[in-house]
Amino acid sequence: MSPVFAILAAMTLASAIAAMSFRKLVHSALSMILTFSGLASIYLHLNAQFVGLVQVLVYVGAVAILVVFAILLTRDSTRDSSVRSLAKSWLTGLLVAGAVFGTLAAAILGSRALDRAAPQAAEITVKKIGEQLMTRYVIPLEVVALLLTAAMIGAVIIAMREKEGK
Amino acid sequence: MLGTGIIKGMVETARNFVGSYTDEARLTTSEYPEEKLSPKENARTFPFLVFDTTDSAAGLRCVACQICEKECPPKCIYIEKSKTKKPDYTGKPQLFPAVFDIDISVCMSCQICVEVCPFDAIKMDQAFELSTSDRFGGLLLHKEDLAKPNDYYISIHPSEAREVDERLAAEKVKAEAKAKAEAAGSASEPKPAIAPTTKPAPAQPQTGASATPAPATT
């Protein structure tokens, strides 16, 4: 196990657990940002530079800010901070999550297909990614563009303030 | 066209930038400790007590009536009356303040004490360099610090002081006439001895105008 990965994984996991267990929503959101940055550094460690930077740009720059805005707009954290913040079925949820992890871990550890060493790191330039996006993956790209437009319109319509008369 | 206003504004500021180096008259500020602008006539900071003659104790116009103390909104004036009396400018025996303190850290320069004073004894000062290293004692001004001659008042508020002096002179003339009439009635009455400052001219010094101070009556 490389020490870089160990440190990054520990930091990412710790902040993920923190994000899921803090009482204050803003603290959760800030830990989530740390988790995303940790994942981005793991991508960089895995030689996926472009993906790592896109991860920071999209998750830290956009998704995290959206979450923070939603937290400030809903203002639920101050009201029921004294009430328990866990759902009624929290024990079931925890058990399900543990079972999922157990299954996944058993599958991973039992698999023979994973026993292979890393090949020589490929030189992945942005140019190559762009060329692939414009040739082989051009239809998914267009579909994603359409999806993003639809999502933008949908989000605007859903969050739009309803008219007073209705 | 969009953006021409911005260009115009930037040219204007550039002209200011260059102009401030070439044209001294453009500089709107002065360098304070070396170069002081004299305050405007109506400028005011904190109150002071006016006295006539050269003696700050005997010539004090204040009669310790305590109206200003009662009217002061932030209650920054503290007065103790004297046990004895002394004659005022018309010669009438009056009380005088044994203690007159103004806490200028509390005073808000509202000028209400000046408005209510029936004796024109308290006026607004223009001194502003009052900072001190002593936060409590240094900002509590006593009678000795507050008493300033009428000349000083004339020098800082000339037109206002002229009105006050004319009024006081008129009052004094009236009081003297009354005293004369009373003296004609009964010659045994003592004659008023103290004279107020009567010179109406603002710039003129008037130390010579006052008569000899009268002995304090018991």
Added chain:
Amino acid sequence: MNPLHQYLLFSALLFSVGLAGALTRRNAILVLIGVELMLNAANLNFIAFWRYSPNPEALNGVMFVIFSIAIAAAEAAVGLALIISIYRHYKTTNVDEVNELKG
């Protein structure tokens, strides 16, 4: 245990943390954060498999992650818009209280 196992185990752990959060917390925003964590765990799997695949030049994993990030961004935007709209209706973001469909 070779490095690929570590990445996969780590991502499974991250997935479970996100799942546990999404199932146990009451606040809808936290549920959304849990879902995002699960998505990210899946993305990490793609990158790890791509890195350890015999032919990294193929860029399949990277492409998948790029599309997945784009979709996750859209999903977050729509999800948060829904949460805000629910908050306007019910004055709460508690998923336990929002348990009936209304027009």
Added chain:
Amino acid sequence: MDQIDQIFVSLKHWAVHFFPAVVQPLVSAGLSIAALIATFGSIFAITTWVERKALGRIQNRLGPNRVGPFGLLQPLADAIKMLTKEDIVPVSADRVVHYLAPFALIIPVSLALAVIPYGRNMAPVDLDAGVLFFFAVGAAAEVAVFMAGWSSRNKYSILGAMRAIAQMISYELPLVLSTISVVMIVGSLSLVKIVEAQNHFVLGFLPGWHVLTPWGFAGFVLFMIAAAAESNRAPFDLPEAESEIIAGYLTEYSGFKYALFFLGEYWGMFAVSGLAVTLFLGGWTAPFPFLVWVPSFVWFFAKLGALIVLFIWIRGTLPRLRIDQLMSFAWKFLLPMSLINIVVAAVWHFAAGWSFPLASLWRWVLCAALVAIPYLSFGRAMAGRRRFPKRVYQYAT
């Protein structure tokens, strides 16, 4: 001349070769970081002095003139004052977040400084996706601003933070889109390659800078407007408007942490100006062929200084915008203009293949028209609403 041009590069090589080969990359990185911090620290000090002096002169005042000759030691006095002040944390503040916020700003900003090429072979890190890296770490600065505003537990702070985030998100779009036109033309996200693409001379004497093309000029203007908003500079300084929300998210900061925020904001401005120099003003390239002998880093820092002076000049000239004006300006003017600019850049790219007489002239005229016509119609649409009476000013003629 090459020795002087490469003096810092060879100095670093010379210093690094004393160390064993294992730690050499580490030492090299450390030297780059030290050089960056020293350079930008002193540029920061000089900029604060220049800014105060210039703003004073623009307002017909003298500016700082007490500490040292011409007030030159003013930054030093400010630094001493800042560092000896009491560090006040509000009672109800979220202490940990309040403490971490300045560092969350200064770290991404100094990371952004690391990808800019300061001279020939003088990029501290040459990333293949340098532009992307720059914007990715720039996005992290928004989080720092939010942390500062939220943790202070002050309504002005949270107001300032909300304004800052809304503003940064809105202006990041035109900033990135105006960059994309350059990336499209050069065909690379690497800042080093972008500079090299501009290192030639048109017609033998004009520099091949992007700013001298129609799409490049429009892109440069759009980029600078968005950059001023991104770095919270006047006239887009609403998040820290002293006169309306008492410095916004900085309200509850004092002493060293305030100084760090201040430093972070200025470094952000330097970073984004450095990016503008790299993308549009040719980076370290010389403006004329006969000036090529001047060392490359001199050109870079001269251009950087010019842009900083431009920012100060704009700050001294323009009043602050209202928040609705700010938003509608970003979404209704900058965004469509930068989208149009991308189209113009594409036209420019394909018109390079024309082969009839005077093709390059026609290409230039066509692209200029494609930029100017939407600009003029936008201007007409925006100015058509209201007419203001002529304003009078003491020294206006």
